[in-house]
Amino acid sequence: MRKLSPATMALAALFTLAAPPMLFAEEKSGEVKIDLPPETAQLKPGPGMDTASRNCKTCHSVDYIYMQPPLTREQWTATVMKMKKVFGAPIPDNDVAIIVNYLVSQNGKE
Amino acid sequence: MGDHDDSHGNCDALNASRRKFLGAGAALGGLALFGRSAPVAAVQKMVELPMTNGQRELVTYPQKRELIRMTARPVQLETPMTVFNEGVFTPNDAFFVRWHLAGMPSSIDAGTFRIKVHGRVKQPISLSIADLKNSFEAVEIAAVCQCAGNSRGLFNPRVPGGQWANGAMGNALWKGVRLRDILNKAGIASGAVQVRFNGADRPVLPATPDFIKSLDMDMALSDDVMVAYSMNGASLPLLNGYPVRLVVPGWYATYWVKMLEDIEVIGEVDENFWMKPAYRIPDNPCACSEPGKKGVNTVPINRMDVRSFITSLADGARLQGGRSQEVKGIAFDGGFGIARVLLSTDGGKTWAETKLGKDNGNYSFREWRSEFTPKAGKHYELASIAVNNIGESQRFTPRWNPSGYMRNAVETLRVTGL
Numbered sequence: 001m002r003k004l005s006p007a008t009m010a011l012a013a014l015f016t017l018a019a020p021p022m023l024f025a026e027e028k029s030g031e032v033k034i035d036l037p038p039e040t041a042q043l044k045p046g047p048g049m050d051t052a053s054r055n056c057k058t059c060h061s062v063d064y065i066y067m068q069p070p071l072t073r074e075q076w077t078a079t080v081m082k083m084k085k086v087f088g089a090p091i092p093d094n095d096v097a098i099i100v101n102y103l104v105s106q107n108g109k110e
Numbered sequence: 111m112g113d114h115d116d117s118h119g120n121c122d123a124l125n126a127s128r129r130k131f132l133g134a135g136a137a138l139g140g141l142a143l144f145g146r147s148a149p150v151a152a153v154q155k156m157v158e159l160p161m162t163n164g165q166r167e168l169v170t171y172p173q174k175r176e177l178i179r180m181t182a183r184p185v186q187l188e189t190p191m192t193v194f195n196e197g198v199f200t201p202n203d204a205f206f207v208r209w210h211l212a213g214m215p216s217s218i219d220a221g222t223f224r225i226k227v228h229g230r231v232k233q234p235i236s237l238s239i240a241d242l243k244n245s246f247e248a249v250e251i252a253a254v255c256q257c258a259g260n261s262r263g264l265f266n267p268r269v270p271g272g273q274w275a276n277g278a279m280g281n282a283l284w285k286g287v288r289l290r291d292i293l294n295k296a297g298i299a300s301g302a303v304q305v306r307f308n309g310a311d312r313p314v315l316p317a318t319p320d321f322i323k324s325l326d327m328d329m330a331l332s333d334d335v336m337v338a339y340s341m342n343g344a345s346l347p348l349l350n351g352y353p354v355r356l357v358v359p360g361w362y363a364t365y366w367v368k369m370l371e372d373i374e375v376i377g378e379v380d381e382n383f384w385m386k387p388a389y390r391i392p393d394n395p396c397a398c399s400e401p402g403k404k405g406v407n408t409v410p411i412n413r414m415d416v417r418s419f420i421t422s423l424a425d426g427a428r429l430q431g432g433r434s435q436e437v438k439g440i441a442f443d444g445g446f447g448i449a450r451v452l453l454s455t456d457g458g459k460t461w462a463e464t465k466l467g468k469d470n471g472n473y474s475f476r477e478w479r480s481e482f483t484p485k486a487g488k489h490y491e492l493a494s495i496a497v498n499n500i501g502e503s504q505r506f507t508p509r510w511n512p513s514g515y516m517r518n519a520v521e522t523l524r525v526t527g528l
Contacts, residue, residue: 029219029221030219030220030221030223030239030353031217031218031219031220031221032217032218032220032345032348032352033216033217033218034171034172034173034216034217034348034349035172035216036171036172036182036183036185036216037169037170037171037182038182039182039183040154040167040182041182058314058315059211059212059313059314059315059318060181060183060184060212060314061181061182061183063179063180063181063182064181066163067163067166067180067181067272067273068163068270068273069161069162069163069263069268069269069270069273070162070163071270075270079270086319086383087313087315087317087318087319088315088316088317088318089315089317090315090317107163
């Protein structure tokens, strides 16, 4: 249902590169395809980064972490537990404390 | 105004003079550049929103002009405040973007797209976009779409969530079909309690609750709720929900389900994650709580409250003294319509009536205009306050709740005469 013909895809790609974005081939065919610009935010080095990297990048970009106001240890713990319990992030129990320490060191407050 | 500090009342989401241009590779607030596919533009444009950790990239997405990127995956883009000074209708390419789940289709074929209507109905139906356009009466309405968490980044104390300044809102002329007409076509069966809406976006992992929202029957059957296939006279940008989205005039954007493909009439009150505990407000007239307070009863967020913004001036602007200066802005509410907007140039001590612009209906942005003549060497605190047709006005003291919803405080910006 959301598949595109190669021709439309080529056309869309061409427009994406060459023209202002409003000029998609959509009006004729009803097919719209967009290419998302690259993700730029990265986890910054620090103890626990690899553990956070394994657990925190599957569902969303890490700008979700850095845009937050500095959060307390309690708030970061609640956030990690929300990812695990509510959103079903497969975070091993042993990793929780490591990730929380990392997050507090990255964007924490007293 | 009393309680403004520098993290408050700042209408300046995008003050050109504050733009920061950083070379590639410069790390700022955790944002670093790396080339993932094609080489990234050599210079990354940044803006600083008026909040701690407010550094954001300016990025141009397909069908969009350069907007303030809050998150990359799922995509969340904020509209610069300067856009709202261009006119009361927010251009499609400048309209804010907010997805919850990264499993958002990046291609849609409107020719084969179907909207299923099922559940407690007499006859389940499946509608194409052509069916919507050909078999139903078309209706048009100007309405503001505003994120429940618009301005969350201005809360004090701050709360976790999407850290928007004031640009997670927009006003468009929506065209589509009444939801009521669609429901009546299927025929509502007995025991109907709510109508549940699902879009084509999906969670990355199946364990994450799919983004689904529900409206009570009386709201679903009300005059103005529609399924829209057109926005400001054009198709919706894919990032705003192409080919169809639900439009719930007067209510927060959380209900305006994008890429709407499933409408289900249900026999109970929906308690899926996105209805409970997400998107709920304290069950008191102010929708207020206090940090740390537990056991507060909540209800689903619903009607927007009244707000106004100065759009013609940015915080920190320097104006030529002795010359009359136009001050212009927008106001809106949850559907009663704007009765008055008042402007203060002395931080709220005195107020003067402004002149309202064209009335595009009770759900639309309403333009207002005034003038003032700054004196050289003097500082001014400019603030606007809107009052709606049932006498509700903006708050002087910002409300606080743990989710950062419904900010509608009087915003102040400082200007100096030169």
